[in-house]
Amino acid sequence: MSDTTDSGPMLAADGTPLKESLGRALRRQKIRALALIAPLLLFVLLTFVIPIVSMLVRSVENQIVSDTLPGTIAALSEWDSTQGDAPSEDVFQNLFFDMFNAAEAKEHTKLGTRLNYENTGLASLFRTSGRSMDDIGEVFQDAIEDADARFEDGAFWYEMMSGAGGDTLLADRRTRWSALTGDNMSGDVGFAPSQDIAALLPITTAAYTDFAIWTAIEDEDIVAEEDPWEAVYAALAVDLRDPSRVAAIASYSGAGADALQALTATEMPDLTFTEAFADLDEDWVSPDVWETVQVYSPNYTPGYFLNSVDRELTIDGVEARPENEQLYIKLFGRTLWMSLIITSSCILLGYPVAWLLANLPVRTANVLMILVLLPFWTSLLVRTSAWKVLLQQQGVINELLVWLGFVDDANRLILMNNSTGTIIAMTHILLPFMILPLYSVMKTIPPTYLRAAKSLGATNWTAFWRVYFPQSVPGIGAGSILVFILAIGYYITPEIVGGTDGVFISNRIAYHISRSLNWGLAAALGTILLVLVLALYWVYDQIVGIDNVKLGG
Amino acid sequence: MSKIETTLPRPDLFRFTMPLTAALAAIFGFVGGNMVAQPWLGAVIGAVVGCAIAWVAETNLDKRTAVRWGVIAILALAGLVFGNLGTAVSGALIGAVLGWAAYWLANSDYRSSVPIYYTPGQTLWHNTFKFICGLIFFFLVAPLIPVMWLSFNAEDFFTFTPEMLNFQAEGYSLKHYRDFLGTDEWMVPLKNSLIIAPIATVISVSLGTLAAIGLSQSHVPGRRAIMAILISPMIVPLIISATGMFFFYAPLGNWMEANLGLSQSFVGFVKVILAHAVLGIPFVIITVTATLVGFDRSLTRAAASMGAPPVRTFFQVQMPLILPGVISGGLFAFITSFDEVVVVLFVGSAQQQTLPWQMFTGLREQISPTILAAASILVAVSIMLLATVELLRRRSERLRGLSPA
Numbered sequence A: 001m002s003d004t005t006d007s008g009p010m011l012a013a014d015g016t017p018l019k020e021s022l023g024r025a026l027r028r029q030k031i032r033a034l035a036l037i038a039p040l041l042l043f044v045l046l047t048f049v050i051p052i053v054s055m056l057v058r059s060v061e062n063q064i065v066s067d068t069l070p071g072t073i074a075a076l077s078e079w080d081s082t083q084g085d086a087p088s089e090d091v092f093q094n095l096f097f098d099m100f101n102a103a104e105a106k107e108h109t110k111l112g113t114r115l116n117y118e119n120t121g122l123a124s125l126f127r128t129s130g131r132s133m134d135d136i137g138e139v140f141q142d143a144i145e146d147a148d149a150r151f152e153d154g155a156f157w158y159e160m161m162s163g164a165g166g167d168t169l170l171a172d173r174r175t176r177w178s179a180l181t182g183d184n185m186s187g188d189v190g191f192a193p194s195q196d197i198a199a200l201l202p203i204t205t206a207a208y209t210d211f212a213i214w215t216a217i218e219d220e221d222i223v224a225e226e227d228p229w230e231a232v233y234a235a236l237a238v239d240l241r242d243p244s245r246v247a248a249i250a251s252y253s254g255a256g257a258d259a260l261q262a263l264t265a266t267e268m269p270d271l272t273f274t275e276a277f278a279d280l281d282e283d284w285v286s287p288d289v290w291e292t293v294q295v296y297s298p299n300y301t302p303g304y305f306l307n308s309v310d311r312e313l314t315i316d317g318v319e320a321r322p323e324n325e326q327l328y329i330k331l332f333g334r335t336l337w338m339s340l341i342i343t344s345s346c347i348l349l350g351y352p353v354a355w356l357l358a359n360l361p362v363r364t365a366n367v368l369m370i371l372v373l374l375p376f377w378t379s380l381l382v383r384t385s386a387w388k389v390l391l392q393q394q395g396v397i398n399e400l401l402v403w404l405g406f407v408d409d410a411n412r413l414i415l416m417n418n419s420t421g422t423i424i425a426m427t428h429i430l431l432p433f434m435i436l437p438l439y440s441v442m443k444t445i446p447p448t449y450l451r452a453a454k455s456l457g458a459t460n461w462t463a464f465w466r467v468y469f470p471q472s473v474p475g476i477g478a479g480s481i482l483v484f485i486l487a488i489g490y491y492i493t494p495e496i497v498g499g500t501d502g503v504f505i506s507n508r509i510a511y512h513i514s515r516s517l518n519w520g521l522a523a524a525l526g527t528i529l530l531v532l533v534l535a536l537y538w539v540y541d542q543i544v545g546i547d548n549v550k551l552g553g
Numbered sequence B: 001m002s003k004i005e006t007t008l009p010r011p012d013l014f015r016f017t018m019p020l021t022a023a024l025a026a027i028f029g030f031v032g033g034n035m036v037a038q039p040w041l042g043a044v045i046g047a048v049v050g051c052a053i054a055w056v057a058e059t060n061l062d063k064r065t066a067v068r069w070g071v072i073a074i075l076a077l078a079g080l081v082f083g084n085l086g087t088a089v090s091g092a093l094i095g096a097v098l099g100w101a102a103y104w105l106a107n108s109d110y111r112s113s114v115p116i117y118y119t120p121g122q123t124l125w126h127n128t129f130k131f132i133c134g135l136i137f138f139f140l141v142a143p144l145i146p147v148m149w150l151s152f153n154a155e156d157f158f159t160f161t162p163e164m165l166n167f168q169a170e171g172y173s174l175k176h177y178r179d180f181l182g183t184d185e186w187m188v189p190l191k192n193s194l195i196i197a198p199i200a201t202v203i204s205v206s207l208g209t210l211a212a213i214g215l216s217q218s219h220v221p222g223r224r225a226i227m228a229i230l231i232s233p234m235i236v237p238l239i240i241s242a243t244g245m246f247f248f249y250a251p252l253g254n255w256m257e258a259n260l261g262l263s264q265s266f267v268g269f270v271k272v273i274l275a276h277a278v279l280g281i282p283f284v285i286i287t288v289t290a291t292l293v294g295f296d297r298s299l300t301r302a303a304a305s306m307g308a309p310p311v312r313t314f315f316q317v318q319m320p321l322i323l324p325g326v327i328s329g330g331l332f333a334f335i336t337s338f339d340e341v342v343v344v345l346f347v348g349s350a351q352q353q354t355l356p357w358q359m360f361t362g363l364r365e366q367i368s369p370t371i372l373a374a375a376s377i378l379v380a381v382s383i384m385l386l387a388t389v390e391l392l393r394r395r396s397e398r399l400r401g402l403s404p405a
Helices: A018-058 A063-068 A070-076 A089-104 A108-116 A122-147 A154-161 A167-181 A195-200 A202-218 A230-241 A243-250 A257-265 A273-280 A287-295 A303-308 A328-359 A362-377 A380-391 A396-403 A419-442 A447-455 A460-488 A492-497 A505-516 A519-543 B013-035 B039-059 B064-082 B085-106 B120-141 B144-150 B175-182 B184-215 B223-235 B238-260 B264-293 B297-305 B310-338 B342-347 B355-365 B370-402
Strands: A311-314 A317-320
Touching (some): A018 A519, A018 B223, A063 A070, A063 A108, A063 A167, A070 A089, A089 A108, A089 A122, A089 A167, A089 A202, A089 A230, A089 A273, A122 A257, A122 A273, A122 A287, A167 A202, A195 A202, A195 A243, A202 A230, A230 A243, A230 A257, A243 A257, A303 A311, A303 A519, A328 A362, A328 A460, A328 A505, A362 A419, A362 B120, A362 B370, A380 A396, A380 A419, A380 A492, A380 B144, A380 B355, A380 B370, A419 A460, A419 A492, A447 A460, A460 A519, A492 A505, A492 B355, A505 B238, A505 B342, A519 B223, A519 B238, B013 B085, B039 B064, B039 B085, B064 B085, B144 B370, B175 B184, B175 B370, B184 B223, B184 B264, B184 B355, B223 B264, B238 B264, B238 B342, B264 B310, B297 B310, B342 B355, B355 B370
Antiparallel strands (some): A311 A317
């Protein structure tokens, strides 16, 4: 037996200091608790929190412009929009090669759609122009093939372009492709550009490498057996416009040198890309289009958020959208206003019922509680269909009123497909969420307080208003916030009974997801709504506490 | 002290019972007369009938049942003579109300639930308040009645036909129920719902119960933050969850199809089940933690002191006691998934079409009242679920009452 009266730390049974031993036990307890929580926490993080975060990211994401037109964006950075004229030939040349690749991958329409949200008309501009890239390239192809027939042969091209030392170029072009398509584009290309030809004909090599990667990986063909794209010929023509390159070709001795040398001797078409694009569509030389491209070229943009509050990003900063396109502030306002009306009607209808339930004998209250819980447990769609049945022009309420002669058959009340319908149906659907918290608060208010107040001479009204009501305010607060949070995010009921006047912001989000496919805007609208809800939720937590949420009384 | 028997003063026939009954009857008369464009004549006839009923009630106070049935019979007969079966039923209903009201007034039943010292004004307010509450309860429950009624409609309309209102047999049929039970259009969604909801429930209940037990330990670092994350699927509006899941699950599904070689339909089900499981989790957490608040910790200590390992303690001591909470949490999770439409619309594809989805598209495009048959079946299911939860709650309260606090 150890003598513990000695000075020194108190010891546990196993001889360790008691403090340490307790600390260890506590730690073990914490770890065990966390281990029990961990699987669920992980599950919720993976299946819920990450999707929400991905939505937040998507609301500012804008890589599509720089992924689809990487060269163009780089060249465009030198363009000064204030001058009021179209960008330089360099920009259009890059645009041609970027658009050619995008059109091969069928990604140009996506970019068109994206830019169309900001500047109407760009979708058709990109769609129609994408189809014509081949035609521009063919001008050069014909000239080159006329000059030397060997350029018609895919194997010749392959021999001329391939070699050693161009791996970085290959990797670089591969990265561009995978950014453009979203696939990882890995795999054997069966081609590597030669370092020498890359130095001699940089644009051609890049274009040919693009062609090779696409042919080998996406089309799954042998590069050497395929004829190059028109863009490769165009690239060669561009390379040949540079006198220093022509001079270098004269002293070049690699594969196909003689064919190239023969080519330098012939006249190439003097078509500029600016002309080519202007021929396709006058809009290409309009500064307006290029302003949009330049404003939306960064990888992240506040554009979607600005659109969600009826603003837009222009070259001169943030501006209001045209009057007839302003929609969202009104819609947010309506969502908040209607949620407020729904919340107030829930208080109005829920308070008396909660009072009655709290003050009746338990047995009776339990029976009446079933009447509250039944709609609460009934499928939302059942209740919504019930309101559709009731509120239609040929619905139960109108039929009854017509039958009783209060409403003329020709002038039936319009109760549905407007805000009235949404408010009535949602008040009914959310009423239990008001009654239940109110009831649980009122249950805790002793009835003796009211009697005491009355015995001291208060009238019924004074006793209620000065004694009972203040004590029930937490219940009203809890119920209101709960109803309000639920109401502003509602989708199904407004969609079915709301028509056009009674829809909420959530219906607009769904519209952008499934119809207009403007996902960025949907994400931005969702983010704003989420922030709003989280702020309310924080208030709710302050008033009630999240762990005090009760279900079903 | 013996209880003092108080006899309530009976109100005067001519100054109280008769005018009030007559007024009520006049309202009914006004409404009835309005049908034939003679509201005021109707009101006068109603008032006369009301006076008569009040007088009969006053003079036959002890024959309440007989008189009330008599009034019902006479008014139903009047309805049948002047109209059809539909008006006869309305007449019977009005007769029931008037007969009840006459005795309620004449017998001073209206004062029976208020203290004897209440002034007439207070009594009036008390009864008005009850009436208002009655209307609100009516508002809560009544919308479900036409749905169930119309589900027996013989026509393909969402509205009452004259045959239905006249209670003629040819106005009613079970064809919408046959449609519901007999066509793939409805049975496949039902089957999908019955695949998705139970699996999602099992996932949320098993993970949720474990986590709730973890959360109810005395020392949990960051409990508030964890709780906030776990409850968040309930707080975040469904449309936002659906949007986020849409963005995240679509590439995830493509990846699973491409790299794991799973079929598209299977991946679709996995996505919807995961989404629904996470939506059900807050309900499980809330109900199970609420049950655990009342759980007596000394029971687990007692089990441990007798040598039971933690797992055995959990299954033999703790689990049976918290089972009601777990089951009602599971029911909430089940109904969440079974009733959910927004997320499945965004995350699922046509192969995962669930019952609510089918109802939603049906309602949007307004097809047949088969939706109402489906709705009526769902109401029946929810009544059963409600009854189960209620029984479990009572059982849990009883058990909790037995265990020392």
